[in-house]
Amino acid sequence: MKALAVHSGHFTMRGLRAMARQPAFLVVSLVQPLVWLLLFGRLFERVAELPGFGGGSYIAYLVPGVVVMTVVFSAGWAGMAFIDDMGRGILDRLLTTPARRGAFMVGTLAYQACSGVVQALAIFVMGLALGASYAGGAAGVAVTLAAVVLLTAAFSSLSNALALLVRTRESLIGASQFLALPLTFTSSAFMAPDAAPGWIRAASAVNPVDWAVTASREALSAAPDWRAVLLRLAWLAALSLVLGFLATRAFRAYQRSV
Amino acid sequence: MSSRAVQVRDLVKRYGKVTAVDGLSFEVPAGTVFGLLGPNGAGKSTTVKILTTLARPDAGSALVAGEDVLRHPGRVRRAIGCVTQKVSVDPMATGRENLLLQGALYGMPRRELRSRADELLARFGLAEAAGRPARTYSGGMQRRLDVAMGLVHRPRVLFLDEPTTGLDPEARADLWTEIARLAAHEGLTILLTTHYLDEADRLAARLAIVDRGRVVAEGSPDELKSELRGDAVHVDLDGTGSVEAALAAIARVGAVRDVVAAGRALHTRADDGASAVPHVLAALDAAGVRVASVRVSRPSLDDVYLRHTGRTFGEASAPGHAREEVAA
Incomplete structure (x- = not known):
């Protein structure tokens, strides 16, 4: 257990260090959510007048949606690091050391989560600047960050598992876009559930992206329904554990192919 | 550990219908440089993958540093250093960071690891470049860092899979000198695969010639030639x-x-x-x-x-x- 934690720490640092050395990547990952906020905020501004939005500003409604969308898309790319490492022979080298298989997984999840948290905080600040207010205060922000970490863990695990199975960039990008787009747009990220068609509302009950959006938005509201929040966080936690376990198992499939 | 650092018996590995290793057997005496010589596709790299616990054989057995690669892969991993065919340094990390991460994975104490990394950087002529990301290194420098990474935790058996492929003649000669020096270092066993005849001749005390997944001849280069x-x-x-x-x-x-x-x-x-x-x-x-x-x-x-x-x-x-x- 100690080795797992220590090795995970080393891999987390490696990921963060590599990210910090690509300033262009950092800038893009912060500018992109700003573009979504401005674009969707202006484009759909008047949907907040529909029933189901509770009469608040659309920017305030949009902030948790953009946070979650950003996380889903970034985490979907997590497996790219594995594909790079495979191509460079780094993964094979690491697999001949005593490093724990689980540590490769936990390490990438941890640094993805760090970057997700930074992105989320940046989006909160941008939202404030655009006139959003967060009635739920610090507790609401904390719940959103927890949802970010859990959703990142789930989607990064999935992306890592796909990376180990498909082993090419093109297949990984294709598969992750194929999942991320529909899951995001059938969630309540941009549209109030009451204003969406019935089948989408039904589908969102089993959509992890919606669990994260709903938990965050509820916690950021003036009078949160904490039971609904905790329930969704628990589902996210369970999902990320299952996917993390399966992704670690995917190393076996990879090693069979070596 | 017995006097045999590596014992391979009747090893078989198939990929689908292709038999990459077909009943391969050889033994490596401890403290020597042993060469696996053969053309591309002869099964050398597959053999190294099995011996370094990366791949599982379909049949046969292999002991490395006295441990069974199938039964105790964890113990084998602690005893070996591995330099794969492809240079596998992390391009975004500096030379020193590459060495420190590698050593940390073996649980080396921090202070010992730092001095070991400095020692290796100096020995492989990388001291000046130690603080630069490895992506700025020349091919020869990356390869030297790669070899240093295989040595950082003081392994008992070092695997060098086609170590000089893709290097220019000068970098190749440098690496040969360094490998010969490593071999003189007490206790280290080196298993080298190569498709260069001159490399095997120059570095290996004993070698096995591998063809189509089997050993067709084994002995010292001089013995083989005098036959x-x-x-x-x-x-x-x-x-x-x-x-x-x-x-x-x-x-x-x-x-x-x-x-x-x-x-x-x-x-x-x-x-x-x-x-x-x-x-x-x-x-x-x-x-x-x-x-x-x-x-x-x-x-x-x-x-x-x-x-x-x-x-x-x-x-x-x-x-x-x-x-x-x-x-x-």
Whole structure:
């Protein structure tokens, strides 16, 4: 257990260090959510007048949606690091050391989560600047960050598992876009559930992206329904554990192919 | 640990219908450099993958540093250092960071690890570049860092899989010197795979020649060469005459034996090469075959390979041929 934690720490640092050395990547990952906020905020501004939005500003409604969308898309790319490492022979080298298989997984999840948290905080600040207010205060922000970490863990695990199975960039990008787009747009990220068609509302009950959006938005509201929040966080936690376990198992499939 | 650092018995590995390793056996005495020599596709890298716990064999057994690779892969991993065919340094990390991460994965104490990293950086001529990301290194520097990473935790057995492939002659000579120095270092066993005859000849105390997933000959380079009595006589035919006619003509010359054709080159052996040449030329002339050149040489590893596989090394290493071999 100690080795797992220590090795995970080393891999987390490696990921963060590599990210910090690509300033262009950092800038893009912060500018992109700003573009979504401005674009969707202006484009759909008047949907907040529909029933189901509770009469608040659309920017305030949009902030948790953009946070979650950003996380889903970034985490979907997590497996790219594995594909790079495979191509460079780094993964094979690491697999001949005593490093724990689980540590490769936990390490990438941890640094993805760090970057997700930074992105989320940046989006909160941008939202404030655009006139959003967060009635739920610090507790609401904390719940959103927890949802970010859990959703990142789930989607990064999935992306890592796909990376180990498909082993090419093109297949990984294709598969992750194929999942991320529909899951995001059938969630309540941009549209109030009451204003969406019935089948989408039904589908969102089993959509992890919606669990994260709903938990965050509820916690950021003036009078949160904490039971609904905790329930969704628990589902996210369970999902990320299952996917993390399966992704670690995917190393076996990879090693069979070596 | 026994006096055998690596023991491989009847190893088999299949990928689908392709048999990459087909009943391979050899032993490596502790503290020596052992070479696995063979053309691309002969099964050398697959063997190394099995010995370094990366791949599982379909049959057979392997002990590394006295531990079974299937039963105790964790113990094997602690005992080995591994330099894979492809340079596998992290391009975004500096040279020193690469070494520190590698050592940390073996649980080396921080202080010891730092001094070990500095020592290796100095030894491999990377001290000045230690703080730069590895992506800014030349190919030779990356390879040296790669080897240093395989050594950071003081392994008992070091695997070097085609260590000088892709290096320029100067970088290659540097690395040879360093590997020879490592071998002199007490206790370290090195298993080297290579498809360069001169590399095996220069570095390996003992070697196994691998062909189509099997060991076809084993011994020290000198032993292997001295098994071939006499000299090698190579005849290059010009573009016109029939190779069959030439083969038939040479076969009738009493002074030579073991005639093999590779393209328009004929390879044969003679107890005394110089005195056999006139007979060979006379026989070819009588058969109406024109000769472009004749060469007499002391036995080389290429001749050893030819003797055991019926093909010259260059022929077996040609890209088209290697692919055919993998598919076979």
